[in-house]
Amino acid sequence: MQGSDRLPACPSTLYSGSRHVLSDLFGPRPCAAILFPLPLPEAFDYAIPEGMELEPGDHVAAPLGGRMAQGVVWEVKPESGGRALKSIEHAIGGPRLGEGTRRFVDWAAGYLVEPPGVILRQVLRSTSALRPSPVETVYRLSGAQPQRQTPARQAVLEAAAGEAMSAADLARAAGVSGSVVKGLVDLGVLIGEDRPTDPPFDDPDPYREGVALNQIQADAAITLRRLVSAGGFQCALIDGVTGSGKTEVYFEAIAELVRREPEAQILVLLPEIALTQSVMDRFEARFGARPALWHSDIGQKERRRVWREVASGRARIVAGARSALFLPFTRLRCTIVDEEHDPTYKQDEGLTYHARDLAVARGKLEGALTILASATPSLESLVNAEAGRYVHIRLPGRAGTAQLPEIDTIDLRDFPPEKGNWLSEPLIAEMDQVYEKGEQSLLYLNRRGFAPLVLCRACGHKMKSPETDRWLVEHRYTGRLICHTTGFSMPKPKACPECGAQDSLTGVGPGVERVAEEARHRFPDAVVEVFSSDTTQGADAVRALVGRMERGEIDILVGTQIAAKGHNFPRLTLVGVVDADLGLAGGDLRAGERTYQMLVQAAGRAGRADRPGRALLQTHQPDHEAIQALVAGDRTAFLDAERMMREMLKLPPYGRLAALILSGPEPERLENCAREVAAAAPHAEGVEVFGPADAPLAVVRGRWRKRFLVQAERRVDVSAYMRAWMARVKIPAAIRSSVDIEPYSFL
Ligand SMILES: Nc1ncnc2c1ncn2[C@@H]1O[C@H](COP(=O)(O)OP(=O)(O)OP(=O)(O)O)[C@@H](O)[C@H]1O
Numbered sequence: 052m053q054g055s056d057r058l059p060a061c062p063s064t065l066y067s068g069s070r071h072v073l074s075d076l077f078g079p080r081p082c083a084a085i086l087f088p089l090p091l092p093e094a095f096d097y098a099i100p101e102g103m104e105l106e107p108g109d110h111v112a113a114p115l116g117g118r119m120a121q122g123v124v125w126e127v128k129p130e131s132g133g134r135a136l137k138s139i140e141h142a143i144g145g146p147r148l149g150e151g152t153r154r155f156v157d158w159a160a161g162y163l164v165e166p167p168g169v170i171l172r173q174v175l176r177s178t179s180a181l182r183p184s185p186v187e188t189v190y191r192l193s194g195a196q197p198q199r200q201t202p203a204r205q206a207v208l209e210a211a212a213g214e215a216m217s218a219a220d221l222a223r224a225a226g227v228s229g230s231v232v233k234g235l236v237d238l239g240v241l242i243g244e245d246r247p248t249d250p251p252f253d254d255p256d257p258y259r260e261g262v263a264l265n266q267i268q269a270d271a272a273i274t275l276r277r278l279v280s281a282g283g284f285q286c287a288l289i290d291g292v293t294g295s296g297k298t299e300v301y302f303e304a305i306a307e308l309v310r311r312e313p314e315a316q317i318l319v320l321l322p323e324i325a326l327t328q329s330v331m332d333r334f335e336a337r338f339g340a341r342p343a344l345w346h347s348d349i350g351q352k353e354r355r356r357v358w359r360e361v362a363s364g365r366a367r368i369v370a371g372a373r374s375a376l377f378l379p380f381t382r383l384r385c386t387i388v389d390e391e392h393d394p395t396y397k398q399d400e401g402l403t404y405h406a407r408d409l410a411v412a413r414g415k416l417e418g419a420l421t422i423l424a425s426a427t428p429s430l431e432s433l434v435n436a437e438a439g440r441y442v443h444i445r446l447p448g449r450a451g452t453a454q455l456p457e458i459d460t461i462d463l464r465d466f467p468p469e470k471g472n473w474l475s476e477p478l479i480a481e482m483d484q485v486y487e488k489g490e491q492s493l494l495y496l497n498r499r500g501f502a503p504l505v506l507c508r509a510c511g512h513k514m515k516s517p518e519t520d521r522w523l524v525e526h527r528y529t530g531r532l533i534c535h536t537t538g539f540s541m542p543k544p545k546a547c548p549e550c551g552a553q554d555s556l557t558g559v560g561p562g563v564e565r566v567a568e569e570a571r572h573r574f575p576d577a578v579v580e581v582f583s584s585d586t587t588q589g590a591d592a593v594r595a596l597v598g599r600m601e602r603g604e605i606d607i608l609v610g611t612q613i614a615a616k617g618h619n620f621p622r623l624t625l626v627g628v629v630d631a632d633l634g635l636a637g638g639d640l641r642a643g644e645r646t647y648q649m650l651v652q653a654a655g656r657a658g659r660a661d662r663p664g665r666a667l668l669q670t671h672q673p674d675h676e677a678i679q680a681l682v683a684g685d686r687t688a689f690l691d692a693e694r695m696m697r698e699m700l701k702l703p704p705y706g707r708l709a710a711l712i713l714s715g716p717e718p719e720r721l722e723n724c725a726r727e728v729a730a731a732a733p734h735a736e737g738v739e740v741f742g743p744a745d746a747p748l749a750v751v752r753g754r755w756r757k758r759f760l761v762q763a764e765r766r767v768d769v770s771a772y773m774r775a776w777m778a779r780v781k782i783p784a785a786i787r788s789s790v791d792i793e794p795y796s797f798l
């Protein structure tokens with residue numbers, strides 16, 4: 052949220068005066084409230100010029116603070132109530148924002164304690180999408196033959212025999228100059244036609260056969276089909292072990308919906324861009340069409356295409372990362388949140404929100420069926436299911452003959468790896484057997500890079516990220532030291548910046564790159580690869596690596612959580628968890644739950660086809676609840692303990708949390724501001740405010756940070772409380788404040 056003193060004044064007060072006379076002369080005129088995609092407190096009223104027909108959701112240009120700004124008609128009012136208003140400049144055209152999208156913007160603004168324009172900005176992600184697709188001329192053969200044939204002409208004719216192409220593409224495909232193509236066009240051998248540069252997406256075919264479901268899957272599919280035919284909002288939780296066929300089951304819901312309502316739009320949220328490729332392939336196999344794909348890395352052209360097609364209702368199935376939630380659907384009938392427990396659904400930077408929570412809310416507003424799927428549902432969703440608020444669909448076993456992997460621990464106190472190594476003897480012995488059989492191992496360690504800490508052997512100096520309290524992580528792959536919080540990066544220095552000792556900087560502790568090095572050393576003939584977000588960048592690289600793994604071309608894969616989620620590697624039979632304790636210690640309230648989920652997901656990669664799988668967890672605390680529950684396959688025992696702790700402490704889902712973070716470049720002014728903000732906290736029953744405290748990450752990018760934590764009983768509307776609080780304080784321009792509803796990160 053921005054400090055309110057930085058907001059431009061409301062135009063309706065800014066521009067009154069001279070226009071008074073006009074409106075007096077012409078009597079009452081209809082006006083429109085325009086919402087701009089900017090951090091302004093509300094929509095502003097503008098006069099609608101004579102002859103302009105507008106409806107809510109139309110895109111317009113209107114003067115704002117001395118310039119022309121693009122906004123959306125939020126409301127059309129019969130008259131301006133005698134006020135003199137600035138006029139709307141012109142209508143922009145393009146697909147109107149649907150009512151569901153507009154209501155969602157308003158709701159999300161209230162819930163997230165943000166100005167509505169900030170949410171609108173998430174929606175309006177491509178302004179060029181408001182214009183129709185540009186057209187390009189493509190050429191195909193007319194059937195006529197040139198009178199004089201040349202090798203160059205022949206090459207063009209061959210290239211043009213396939214799909215129609217632009218002149219430039221034809222010339223490139225034929226390896227000739229553009230003039231050859233032009234010559235053939237002039238002769239009438241090639242004929243041109245205009246076609247949109249951004250083609251529409253193919254419609255899904257719901258009548259294709261899916262896999263033959265087993266009895267339990269079929270029952271689950273029936274439940275979902277019933278929800279589809281009932282119509283309207285419902286939330287279902289598909290709670291099924293890894294590899295139980297959750298995806299196949301929700302495909303049935305999609306097929307049923309598209310059969311009933313061919314125009315219906317469906318949103319599938321996925322936690323990881325790395326996962327989208329294989330899911331896209333499965334959609335294509337099932338429905339004969341690839342979904343429209345949306346995430347932060349798609350190019351501008353694709354962004355424009357997807358946005359326009361979604362807004363005009365033509366794109367039916369959209370798969371995407373959390374930001375796809377804000378796309379301008381016009382007929383959203385079903386939202387699926389795959390791996391609903393995944394922490395990446397929580398956006399912690401900029402606009403903070405949890406995509407699962409917002410997806411359920413959007414489903415409610417749009418009257419859409421909402422399906423959450425996971426092998427390790429969040430406690431929040433499980434409690435909702437048990438209370439009957441969600442329909443609980445269970446898939447307790449793996450599909451077909453595949454069995455859940457056997458899980459065992461390796462007590463590192465009994466089998467300590469050699470100094471500077473991270474793999475214990477029992478794990479290596481097991482990897483050896485797997486390798487001998489021609490099967491694959493996955494070594495899982497949720498730590499990117501080579502070493503999580505770099506220190507000087509001469510003076511003990513630890514390499515820290517500038518202006519931040521974080522250690523720099525060594526990446527040997529790139530030879531750099533990187534801050535995973537701010538993205539700061541530098542080449543690894545030859546000498547210690549503190550004492551000047553040469554070659555004294557050493558990486559301490561393991562990251563995936565170091566474990567891979569150890570695996571290569573242990574298995575010199577094996578193909579060892581690293582899979583993490585910084586070694587495998589971009590969709591193509593991920594797809595290539597996943598493909599090689601699926602085909603069995605890799606023997607040992609060393610990966611972070613990106614490797615542990617969702618993949619189907621039929622020859623993978625051993626998962627070694629290098630450090631199962633990692634994350635258990637964290638002060639975060641979800642540390643135990645998250646570790647448990649991660650380990651179940653990682654172990655769940657093993658033995659997904661006909662060969663049985665095994666997971667080995669290296670740990671110093673084999674008696675820890677999360678580890679014990681995992682080994683025993685007893686989720687209930689683990690969750691019960693977790694539940695009791697949360698209930699006792701009134702933590703989510705038994706209570707509500709919100710955080711307020713203030714940050715500023717000067718610690719003293721921040722301190723004063725925090726004190727004033729603290730004094731302004733409203734008293735309310737069932738609400739406790741803690742802080743201000745220095746945030747655990749007290750300095751980030753040169754800004755000091757203070758945190759408040761608000762803990763409320765479940766019945767309290769914590770967003771309303773935060774809105775009331777924020778309305779009572781005036782925050783200076785140099786200080787940034789941001790509200791985080793249901794925070795996940797406590798940094
Ligand atoms: N009834 C079935 N017959 C044959 N194959 C099936 C059946 N159900 C699922 N499968 C296959 O089993 C594998 C796992 O299924 P799917 O990916 O749908 O499970 P999931 O529960 O979504 O897995 P995860 O939790 O790991 O994401 C897939 O290759 C899928 O095609």
Ligand SMILES: [Zn+2]
Nearest residue numbers: 507510547550
């Ligand atoms: Zn030193």
